[in-house]
Amino acid sequence: MFLRKSILTATAVSFTVAGAVGQPAIAASRVSQADTATPVRIVSDSGGQRMSIYDASMSPGAQLVADASNVWYPRKTEVWVISQDPNGYFVIKNNASGQCLEPADPNAPAIGMNIVQQPCNSSLGQQWKFSDYAAPSKNSGARSGEYTITPRRNLNTALTVNDWGNTNWSYIVLDHSYAASNRLWMFYNE
Numbered sequence: 001m002f003l004r005k006s007i008l009t010a011t012a013v014s015f016t017v018a019g020a021v022g023q024p025a026i027a028a029s030r031v032s033q034a035d036t037a038t039p040v041r042i043v044s045d046s047g048g049q050r051m052s053i054y055d056a057s058m059s060p061g062a063q064l065v066a067d068a069s070n071v072w073y074p075r076k077t078e079v080w081v082i083s084q085d086p087n088g089y090f091v092i093k094n095n096a097s098g099q100c101l102e103p104a105d106p107n108a109p110a111i112g113m114n115i116v117q118q119p120c121n122s123s124l125g126q127q128w129k130f131s132d133y134a135a136p137s138k139n140s141g142a143r144s145g146e147y148t149i150t151p152r153r154n155l156n157t158a159l160t161v162n163d164w165g166n167t168n169w170s171y172i173v174l175d176h177s178y179a180a181s182n183r184l185w186m187f188y189n190e
Contacts (some may be wrong), residue, residue, distance in 0.1 A: 043186045062116060100121075
């Protein structure tokens with residue numbers, strides 16, 4: 001059984017059965033960095049592509065992709081560990097390479113920029129905000145547990161599946177942040 005991991009707020013994590021409403025397994029007051037360090041798969045709402053590193057590379061600078069190939073034999077770089085920093089932002093680390101996600105220019109993230117893995121360094125460029133677009137104030141049609149992932153240094157952009165024409169994989173780049181299926185992500189326990 002797959003479990004959906006929903007980041008409720010910057011400081012709360014809940015586990016529910018995918019497709020069903022459930023009670024939080026971890027009380028919001030008990031969530032800590034250790035609680036959020038569970039290995040997860042991050043899946044795009046635009047067709048179920050899994051966030052991965054291109055060609056399962058372990059090299060610094062390798063690009064982030066949305067992978068739709070090999071559903072039955074997932075790549076080793078499709079598993080991520082998400083941890084929360086003291087300011088409420090998140091760090092996304094690849095479980096296989098041990099490297100963290102950041103925009104290609106972590107000091108000036110911009111629309112169209114690729115996302116890469118680099119050695120983790122606790123910089124602002126490797127910090128991300130998760131926004132739940134199913135909040136009552138939004139009229140997006142998004143379901144609960146779907147999130148945009150935005151870089152701390154440019155909250156007007158979001159991780160976006162870029163190439164809709166490729167059947168196996170697409171680059172993930174920064175684009176305008178709003179609720180669209182190619183900008184919404186779901187978290188599943190590994």
